[in-house]
Amino acid sequence: MPRISEERREQRRRHILTSAWRCFARDGFHATSMDDVIAASGLSASGVYRYFRSKDELIDAAGRESMRLFRELFDRLLGQRPPPTRTQLLAEVVAMIEEPPDDLSRIAVQAWAEALRRPSLAEHARDFHAELRADLTTLAGRWDVEDPEAVATLLATLLPGLLIAHHVLGGIPTEALFKAF
Amino acid sequence: MPRISEERREQRRRHILTSAWRCFARDGFHATSMDDVIAASGLSASGVYRYFRSKDELIDAAGRESMRLFRELFDRLLGQRPPPTRTQLLAEVVAMIEEPPDDLSRIAVQAWAEALRRPSLAEHARDFHAELRADLTTLAGRWDVEDPEAVATLLATLLPGLLIAHHVLGGIPTEALFKAF
Amino acid sequence: MPRISEERREQRRRHILTSAWRCFARDGFHATSMDDVIAASGLSASGVYRYFRSKDELIDAAGRESMRLFRELFDRLLGQRPPPTRTQLLAEVVAMIEEPPDDLSRIAVQAWAEALRRPSLAEHARDFHAELRADLTTLAGRWDVEDPEAVATLLATLLPGLLIAHHVLGGIPTEALFKAF
Amino acid sequence: MPRISEERREQRRRHILTSAWRCFARDGFHATSMDDVIAASGLSASGVYRYFRSKDELIDAAGRESMRLFRELFDRLLGQRPPPTRTQLLAEVVAMIEEPPDDLSRIAVQAWAEALRRPSLAEHARDFHAELRADLTTLAGRWDVEDPEAVATLLATLLPGLLIAHHVLGGIPTEALFKAF
DNA sequence: GATGAATGAGTGTTCATTCAT
DNA sequence: CATGAATGAACACTCATTCAT
Incomplete structure (x- = not known):
C-alpha cells in the first residue's frame, strides 16, 4: 500500500x-x-529518478506528451460546431501554432528529429499522424473537395512545415497558403 | 603563392x-x-581542430552544407529543359528524397531542430528557404496556376513534412499528394 | 510477556x-x-532497517553466520560415533564442501576477505578457528599421530585452500591430498 | 606515432x-x-581512464599482478642453489608472507574472493596455481617423499590458509605446521 | 606544423539511509 | 509500529578542448 496516493503520484x-x-x-x-x-x-x-528511470524515458515521455497535446488541440478544432470550413481550419491551425507559449511546437520539432534515432518515438509519431489524417478526412468529407482523404493527407503533411516556418523561417506565410490551398 | 596549400586546406x-x-x-x-x-x-x-574551431562550428558547417546540397539538387530539378510540370516536379522531389543515401535529408531534419537554438543556422535556413521559394515561383509562372508565388510557397512549406514522412512516418503518401496538390 | 513477539522478532x-x-x-x-x-x-x-541498523551490520551478521554454520557442520562431523579416522575426516570435509548448495562456502571466502578490513569479523574468524583447532585436536588425539595439535592445525589451515580450490581452481585435488596428508 | 614513448607509457x-x-x-x-x-x-x-578503460579492468590488472608477483617470489625461492629442503621452503614461504609490506598478500586474498564472480580472474588464478604446483612438484622430486606431486599439491593448497592465518587469525602457526608437514 | 596525452568540468545514475505520514 | 517516498552525497565514467613536445 503506497504512502502516497495514486493521484498524488501522477501529479x-x-x-x-x-x-x-x-x-x-x-x-x-x-x-x-x-x-x-x-x-x-x-x-x-x-526523487526524479523514482518517477523516470532514465533520461531516455523522460525524453520519450516528453515527445509523446507533445503529440498527445497536439491531438487535444486538434480534437477541439475538429469538434467545433458547426465544423470549420477549409479556410477556417487552416486559419485556426496557424493561430494555434502562433499563439504563445510555443513550448509545445518547439518540442514537437525536436521530437520528430529525435524520432529518427528512437523507434519508440517514431512509432508514436506514426500513430499520431494516422489519427490526425483520419480525423481530417472525416472533416474534409464535408467540404466541397474531390478527394477528402487526399486533402487531409496534404494538410497533415504540411504540419511540420508550418512549425518550422513559424519557429525558424520567421513566420508562417499564411496569405500564400490560403491562396494556394 | 600558397595556392596549392590553400587547395589542400579546402580538401x-x-x-x-x-x-x-x-x-x-x-x-x-x-x-x-x-x-x-x-x-x-x-x-x-x-588536426580536426585546426580546421574547425569547435564542435559548434562543425555542426553549423554540416547544417549549412545540408542546405547547400539541397539547393544543388533543386537547381538541377529547376533547370531542366523543358521545365518540369507541376506533377513532374513533385514526383522528382519525392524521388530525390526517397533515393538512397538518405544522409542528406536526415541531417536536414536535425538542422531544422537545431536551428531552434542556433541563430546562425536559422538564418541560413531562412536564406535557403527564400531562394527556394523564388526559384519555385519562377517555375510556377510557367504552370497554369492563378498565383505562382502562393503555389511555390505551399511547395516549399511542404518540404519538411515530406522528409519527416519519409524518415519517420513510414513513407511519403505520394498518391494522395498528387491528387490534392 | 512479549515472549511471542520476541520469537517473531527473531524469526x-x-x-x-x-x-x-x-x-x-x-x-x-x-x-x-x-x-x-x-x-x-x-x-x-x-522494515529491514528495524532489524539491521546498517548494511555493515548485515554483512557482519552474514559473515558470522557463515562461521556458525561451518561450526555446526564440523560439530556433526566431529561428533560421529565411532569417530572418523584421518582419511574419513578429510573425505567428509571435502564432501561437505562439494555438496550443493555452495552458498555457505562462497560467503566464507568473502568473509575472510572482508575480515581484512573489519575487525569484528576478524575477531569472529579467530574464535571460529580456535574452536575448530581445539576440536580437531581432540579428534586427532585418537589417531596414530605424533603431535595431534600440529595435525589439527594443519587441517584447519588447509580449510581456506579447500574452498578456493573448489570454487575457483576447478575442484579440490582430493586424491593428492589423501596421499600427502 | 605516439608522442609518448612506449616505455614511458608502460611506466x-x-x-x-x-x-x-x-x-x-x-x-x-x-x-x-x-x-x-x-x-x-x-x-x-x-588520465587514468586513458590507461585503464574501467574500474573492472583495473581490478583485473591488480588481481593478475598479485599473482604475477607471487610467481616471482616463488621463482626466486624455487631457483635457489642448493634447492631448499622441505623445511627450508616452508620457512621461506612463511617469511615471505610475514615480511612487510603485506600489500601483496592482502590483495591476493581479495583476488581469490573476487575470482568467485569474475571468470577472467578465476582463469588467471587457475593458471597461477597450475604453474605453482608444477614447480613445487619439480622441487619435491628432490626431497625424500613418496609422491612429490601430492606433496606439492598439499603445499599449494595450503597457501591461501597461510595468508588468512597471517592477516586474519593473528599469525601463521609456524611451529605446528613444521611438525605436521 | 602536427601530434595525442592530458585535463577539469560535467555526464547520467545509484547509493545507504531517514523521516513524514 | 510500518511504510515507501525522499534525500544528499557519491558513484563510475565521458566530454570538448588544449598544449607540451
Missing part, C-alpha cells in the same frame, strides 16, 4: 515532466542535462 | 566535414562526440 | 538474513545493494 | 596500477572508489 510525475518540458523546449533534449531538469523540478536527483 | 576541410557528416546522419549532432568525428576522419584531435 | 531477523545471504552468495557483499536485499526479503526498507 | 600504466594497488590493499576492491585511485595517482580522471 508529481506530471510536475517533473512539466519541469523537463520547459528545459527541453529551451535547450533541446540533448543540451539539457538531468541536473537542469532536477533543478527545475526542485526535487533531488533520486 | 582537408571537406574530408573532415564528410566524416562528421556520416556520424551526424547516424547519431544526430549531440549523440556524436568529437572523438567519433576524429576517429572517422582518421586525423588527430588537433 | 523476522532470520528471514532477512537468509534473504541477504542469497544476494551475498551470488554477488558478493559490495556488489549487493540494500535494495537488492530489501527486494529479496519482501519487506519495506525501514 | 605511467605501472604508476597508476601501483597507486590503485595501495588503495585496494587498504580498502578492498569495492570500497575503493575510482576517485581514490585518481587522487592517489595524482592524475586526472581521464
